[in-house]
Amino acid sequence: MISVVLLGAGNVATHLFKAFNKAIEVSVNQWYSRNLKPLESYKNLVNITDDLTKLQDADLYILAVSDDAVSDISSQLPFENRLVVHTSGSVSMYDIDKKHKRGVFYPLQTFSKDADVDFSQVPLCIEALNNKEDRPILKKLAKAIGSQPHKVNSDQRAALHVAAVFVNNFTNQIYRIAHEITESQGAEFDLLKPLIKETARKLDDLSPFMAQTGPAKRNDKKTLKKHIKALEDQHHKAIYELLTKSIQKTHGSLIRRVNNSNKNN
Amino acid sequence: MISVVLLGAGNVATHLFKAFNKAIEVSVNQWYSRNLKPLESYKNLVNITDDLTKLQDADLYILAVSDDAVSDISSQLPFENRLVVHTSGSVSMYDIDKKHKRGVFYPLQTFSKDADVDFSQVPLCIEALNNKEDRPILKKLAKAIGSQPHKVNSDQRAALHVAAVFVNNFTNQIYRIAHEITESQGAEFDLLKPLIKETARKLDDLSPFMAQTGPAKRNDKKTLKKHIKALEDQHHKAIYELLTKSIQKTHGSLIRRVNNSNKNN
Structure with a gap:
């Protein structure tokens, strides 16, 4: 049993609590938030508190708070030498106050407020300053919720963040x-959804390199020109041009090779 | 029965043939390619030919050829007043020689050479000059292979192309x-695959507008700066900046609204 x-009271905290x-194999001894209101509906399931000085004992403390708050809250914790981890993709492990045993428990997924999360589809990136003692706890915790832990x-x-x-x-903006x-x-737009899913499924x-197709990769100038002309929005045009250039940069040697072999024919 | x-002998032609x-409810009377070699392995299933003057009768002729070839081949066809359609996303229906009854049968999906295609996941965009007589044939043909026809x-x-x-x-390049x-x-990279699938599934x-999250939408300048700094490749940086700007353009009024309401608090 891990206690x-x-x-924290945001999306990540709430999905982790559930x-x-x-x-x-997991017992949540207590749930802290500066503001108790979002936790009210869980108070029959878990001890809730808004007072850091009243935190109970546990095997680990999970800071599922905003990036900016990690450093502050960790130094306000009224104990030391216990395992304290944050859940952020972009905050260094060393932002956690050095009086603690430090680690990271970062779920690499997008969380919606309402939809339930299937943690078997959430890779958990774990890191611990003390590999021997603390990492196994984080690994066990990830597995206990059906997730795959990754060191x-x-x-x-x-880089992953x-x-x-x-x-x-960016894909969503595309x-x-x-x-x-x-x-x-x-x-x-709905006609594009099967193509969107197949592009991800492929x-x-x-690899994305091998999966690439289309006019940019083929350097099909006629179609590229037709598309640029058809795009009315200058902003769409700029993105079309930059990503076309990017594809041609990635597959450039291939284009040159094809052009050369065409010349040789 | 539609004959x-x-x-054509490319991916689209091959997947359509299969x-x-x-x-x-479909009978393929004949399969033409300028070069017979790619069709050889199908010759027990269908009459194959490389001679346009020997084309047989049929309810419709499908030009699953490269964009550039549509116009030429259509005018070389040794008959008139029959239904001739192409399968291209970017070629006008009017590129087909006007001696024919003209139409389009465009499957909106990405086709791999080797993988089998499930046409229930391929929307078929259909267009016909003669709506009353010819469009029903194209609709029936789409449905016969399990696909959903769309006018x-x-x-x-x-625009769809x-x-x-x-x-x-572009998504694949991302x-x-x-x-x-x-x-x-x-x-x-594999750790990102569940996130890639969830982004498409969402x-x-x-809508993509409602599904958007992240530092660009939140205008989280600290994280944006951290990311720009972390990107070593100038080309990656340029794409990060343009797509961040794009998200902020789309959600701009929202960012202003949030900032204003923050100011008011």
Whole structure:
């Protein structure tokens, strides 16, 4: 049995609480938030508090708080030499006050407020200053909620966090632009959804490099020109041009090779 | 029963042939390619030819050829007043020689050479010059292979084709960049796959506008700066900056509203 005190009241804290609460091998001893209101509906399930000085004993303390608050709250904790971890992708483990045993428990997924989270689909990036004693606790905790733990150091976690912004926020913005383009001609955005899913699914079989197709990779100038001309929004045009350039940079040697072999024919 | 003559030997032609061949209500009378070699392995299933003057009768002729070839081949066809359609997203219906009854049968999906295609996941955009007589044939053909037909005019199809480049090629390039970023720190790209799938899946519940989250939308300057600093490749930086600007343009009024309401508190 792993005992936990959870701190924070946002999406990550709430989804972690629900998962811990269901897990047989985890006991949430207490849930802290500066503001008790969001925790009220859970008070029959767990001891809740808004007073850091009244925190109970536990195997680990999880700071599921905003990035900016990690350092402050960790130094306000009225004890030392206990395992304290944060859940952030972009905050260093060393932002946690050095009086604690320090670690990170970063779930790499996008959480919606309302939808339930299936933690078997959430990789957990774990890091601990003390590999021998503390990392096994974090590993066990991840497994207890059905998640796959991965040992990830701070540099790797920072890279994953930036990369997550690309595949989540930027990809979603690309979807948004596709929505604007289809809407501008009264076409249905929904027709693109099977293609969107297949583009994501293809990564099960192929690397993104191998999966690439289309006019930019083929250097099909006629279609590229037609598309640029068709885009009415200057901002859409700029994104089209930059990402086309990016694809051609990635597949550049290939394009040169194809052009050369065409010349030789 | 709908009888078809198929022209072309690429991915789209091959996947269409396989689907037609399985469909009870479709008969492929003949398969034409300028070069017979790629069709050889199908010659026990269908009459194959490389001679346009020997094309047989059929209810419709499907030009699944490269964009540039549509106009030429259509005018070389040794008959007139029959239904001739192309399968391209970006070619106008009017590129087909006007001696024919003209139409479009555009499958909106990405096709891999080897993987089998499930046409229930392929929306078919159909267009016909003669709505009353010819469109029902195209609708019936789409349904016969398990696909959903959608009436889409040429402007809408052009918009869908550009939008498809965004959600397929550009999204895939975003995945590629995420791969480069994770690899540069020895982190596993595979950890991002559940997030990639969830980002696509979310569109079942929410528009891309509503689904957006992250530092650009929140205008979280600290994280944005940290990310820009962490990106070593100038090209990655340029894409990060442009797509961040794009998100802030889309959600701009929201950011201003949040800032104003913060000021008021």
